[in-house]
Amino acid sequence: MKIGIADTTFARIDMGRIATEEIRKHASVGIERYVVPGIKDLPVACKKLIEERGCDLVMALGMPGGAAKDKVCAHEASQGLILCQLMTNRHIIEVFVHEDEAKDAKELAWLMEQRTREHAVNAVRLALRPKDLEKLAGTGQRQGFEDVGPARP
Numbered sequence: 001m002k003i004g005i006a007d008t009t010f011a012r013i014d015m016g017r018i019a020t021e022e023i024r025k026h027a028s029v030g031i032e033r034y035v036v037p038g039i040k041d042l043p044v045a046c047k048k049l050i051e052e053r054g055c056d057l058v059m060a061l062g063m064p065g066g067a068a069k070d071k072v073c074a075h076e077a078s079q080g081l082i083l084c085q086l087m088t089n090r091h092i093i094e095v096f097v098h099e100d101e102a103k104d105a106k107e108l109a110w111l112m113e114q115r116t117r118e119h120a121v122n123a124v125r126l127a128l129r130p131k132d133l134e135k136l137a138g139t140g141q142r143q144g145f146e147d148v149g150p151a152r153p
């Protein structure tokens with residue numbers, strides 16, 4: 001089993017390092033890393049991680065900026081990542097933290113780390129322990145900020 005990690009130099013936190021560290025806490029798997037300049041470069045990095053470097057699942061980590069043009073970029077990158085999943089029949093866990101989700105740099109750093117760690121656990125579950133995800137179905141999980149919990153009538 002091999003998990004790929006694709007991340008960017010645009011991000012203001014080293015999301016790839018954090019993801020690697022968290023995966024290693026939960027599973028003994030091979031890890032392949034591929035760093036690109038920005039989020040629009042992630043889809044082909046993911047495809048190469050799957051097709052050329054034998055990854056079974058990939059995490060795509062990135063930080064869209066707060067400007068309107070960054071949001072367009074994020075949408076385009078997401079579409080590329082979805083297409084890549086369909087082309088390769090492999091999961092790509094998209095971990096995007098929009099810069100304007102946080103009120104300041106300190107909260108941004110915290111959120112990027114937290115979301116990356118929680119999705120790294122999801123990646124391990126998806127790859128190795130899918131029954132663990134089944135147990136969490138419908139429980140209102142969120143990655144980063146607090147879980148919202150299940151809705152009750």
Ligand SMILES: Cc1nc2c(=O)[nH]c(=O)nc-2n(C[C@H](O)[C@H](O)[C@H](O)CO)c1C
Pocket residue numbers: 008010011037038039040041062063064065066069070071073
């Ligand atoms: C406008 C813009 N915004 C972002 C962003 O918010 N986050 C990010 O990671 N990268 C951005 N980029 C860079 C592109 O994703 C890409 O790296 C370049 O267009 C080179 O292919 C661009 C060009």
